Amino acid sequence: MTVITDRPVPVDPQSQSRLRERGLEYRLIDMDDPADGAGFLRADARGFLDENPTEAELAQMRETMRTRRNIGVFDPDAGSWPIATVNGWVTPLTVPGAELPMWAISSVTVAGTHRRRGIARCLLEGELRAAAAAGVAVAGLTASEATIYSRYGFGPAIPVARLTIDTVRAGWAGGPVAGRVLYADKPTLAADLETLHEAARGDRSGQIAGWRGRWTRMAGLAEGDKQAAAVRGIRYLDVDGAVRGAMAYTLSELPDHFRSELKIRMMIATDDEALRALWQFVLQHDLVARAVVDQRPVDDPLPWLVADQRAVTVEVHDHGWLRLLDVPASLTARTYRAALDTVLDVHDPLGIAGGRWRVRVDDSGTCRVSVSDAPAEVEMSIVELSAIYAGAVPAAQLAAAGRVRGTEEAVAALSAAFLTAPAPLLGIWY
Ligand SMILES: CC(C)(COP(=O)(O)OP(=O)(O)OC[C@H]1O[C@@H](n2cnc3c(N)ncnc32)[C@H](O)[C@@H]1OP(=O)(O)O)[C@@H](O)C(=O)NCCC(=O)NCCS
Numbered sequence: 001m002t003v004i005t006d007r008p009v010p011v012d013p014q015s016q017s018r019l020r021e022r023g024l025e026y027r028l029i030d031m032d033d034p035a036d037g038a039g040f041l042r043a044d045a046r047g048f049l050d051e052n053p054t055e056a057e058l059a060q061m062r063e064t065m066r067t068r069r070n071i072g073v074f075d076p077d078a079g080s081w082p083i084a085t086v087n088g089w090v091t092p093l094t095v096p097g098a099e100l101p102m103w104a105i106s107s108v109t110v111a112g113t114h115r116r117r118g119i120a121r122c123l124l125e126g127e128l129r130a131a132a133a134a135g136v137a138v139a140g141l142t143a144s145e146a147t148i149y150s151r152y153g154f155g156p157a158i159p160v161a162r163l164t165i166d167t168v169r170a171g172w173a174g175g176p177v178a179g180r181v182l183y184a185d186k187p188t189l190a191a192d193l194e195t196l197h198e199a200a201r202g203d204r205s206g207q208i209a210g211w212r213g214r215w216t217r218m219a220g221l222a223e224g225d226k227q228a229a230a231v232r233g234i235r236y237l238d239v240d241g242a243v244r245g246a247m248a249y250t251l252s253e254l255p256d257h258f259r260s261e262l263k264i265r266m267m268i269a270t271d272d273e274a275l276r277a278l279w280q281f282v283l284q285h286d287l288v289a290r291a292v293v294d295q296r297p298v299d300d301p302l303p304w305l306v307a308d309q310r311a312v313t314v315e316v317h318d319h320g321w322l323r324l325l326d327v328p329a330s331l332t333a334r335t336y337r338a339a340l341d342t343v344l345d346v347h348d349p350l351g352i353a354g355g356r357w358r359v360r361v362d363d364s365g366t367c368r369v370s371v372s373d374a375p376a377e378v379e380m381s382i383v384e385l386s387a388i389y390a391g392a393v394p395a396a397q398l399a400a401a402g403r404v405r406g407t408e409e410a411v412a413a414l415s416a417a418f419l420t421a422p423a424p425l426l427g428i429w430y
Contacts, residue, residue: 009069009134015126019073019119024083026122029070037062039081040072047085047109048144057223064213070107071126073119083111086123090136093322094207096391096420097335097365102208103131103139103325106430124152125350128325132352137329138389140208140322142429149321153350155387158206158320158426161298164313165291167262170283171307177277179238184246189233190219192246196268197427203270204297205334206320206390206424214428218248218266231265236277245274247281254289264293268427272301279305295319298392299423320426322386327353328369330389335365338416342406345376346385353382361417378406378414391420 011026019026031037041061045053053061068089072082085107093102105127110119131139143149146156184192194215201207216222220231227250236245248265262285269275279302282291296302298316303309324330327346340361348354358372378395384403387393395414398404404411 012126095334100333137326156318157322170311174305204425245269259289297425336417340417392424
């Protein structure tokens with residue numbers, strides 16, 4: 001993939017001048033400056049209702065944030081911490097048949113004293129314009145609330161499943177497992193999760209690269225993690241002794257039960273047998289009555305691993321949100337499952353990525369896009385195109401909702417081309 005360095009990208013001049021008109025300074029944070037970095041991290045924690053971080057927590061967070069382009073908004077009357085924060089970094093996004101650079105956005109906060117005055121809008125639009133100006137074709141984020149980001153053109157593109165299992169009732173109906181499951185200490189667990197995620201993330205559309213601080217946190221090694229003492233880990237070794245799976249989890253006693261809930265923090269397997277082994281460990285754990293996990297793919301084999309499918313509750317919910325910034329570049333970056341020849345009209349209220357194109361996919365799944373002035377066969381806004389992009393959401397479903405317009409044939413052809421298998425996944429929060 002093309003490597004784009006995000007660090008030197010300057011702040012967006014439009015957002016800078018809009019905020020300056022209100023007496024606010026919008027600028028890059030110097031994470032190597034102790035006061036500037038700490039102010040950003042403390043404001044970020046305050047925005048997400050976390051406790052004020054200790055010096056040890058700040059030192060750990062700084063390691064991650066150094067790799068990002070951090071921005072603060074400062075009010076001269078409001079002390080030295082920024083009153084709003086955001087950051088972005090460029091990370092590979094897996095799409096069908098390929099990966100492409102994605103501008104990931106996180107740490108979106110506006111201080112309680114400054115909310116509902118349009119500051120978040122300046123932050124988000126600023127990130128999107130900066131990313132587009134840097135030549136990045138797609139932006140992504142995970143959202144604290146599902147109603148915030150469509151107004152900026154993001155679509156919920158990568159749904160995931162939250163699974164709750166009554167392990168007393170579930171039983172086992174899965175195939176055999178030949179390797180071994182062993183406990184892992186926390187440093188080993190963190191290293192396994194990192195290596196396995198890197199090995200597996202190319203297998204499913206929607207995945208992005210992880211980072212060291214994410215795996216350290218999952219393994220219970222992060223400063224300030226109140227659950228840290230409860231974190232345990234296992235690894236699965238195949239018959240040749242190669243590590244193919246790992247899981248971080250906690251156990252907590254259910255009230256009045258003398259049985260516990262097993263909460264999976266992270267479960268990664270690079271093949272089906274490894275995944276079966278991890279699930280078998282969960283389902284057959286003594287003194288556990290319930291297991292819970294989130295951010296699993298919607299086609300997780302779990303319902304077919306248990307003897308009683310009614311022991312499994314599956315809740316599918318939005319998780320990965322995408323926003324196309326360059327339609328030809330993002331559409332040609334992925335492959336497709338069926339041939340297509342259509343004229344697509346895309347409306348973008350922010351004026352970043354709209355236009356009309358002829359989109360042709362040949363029998364090998366390769367896509368070509370050219371500007372067109374022919375009548376559109378399918379019309380949608382950038383939200384809907386971003387939602388179908390990763391291959392999880394059928395265009396026909398959005399057409400049934402009245403959000404994609406076109407003939408039944410054109411919409412069906414779009415669904416057939418865009419949908420992908422296995423189901424897209426974003427296995428981490430950011
Ligand atoms: C979400 C947050 C950043 C919004 O900041 P803000 O400066 O108040 O937002 P703005 O004034 O720019 O509002 C922009 C739009 O978003 C809407 N909006 C703002 N916060 C919202 C929320 N929590 N839920 C739904 N819509 C919201 C506003 O109504 C406004 O709508 P409009 O464009 O139709 O007028 C802020 O409330 C916050 O810091 N929340 C806690 C941290 C958080 O959840 N961050 C998001 C992480 S994914």
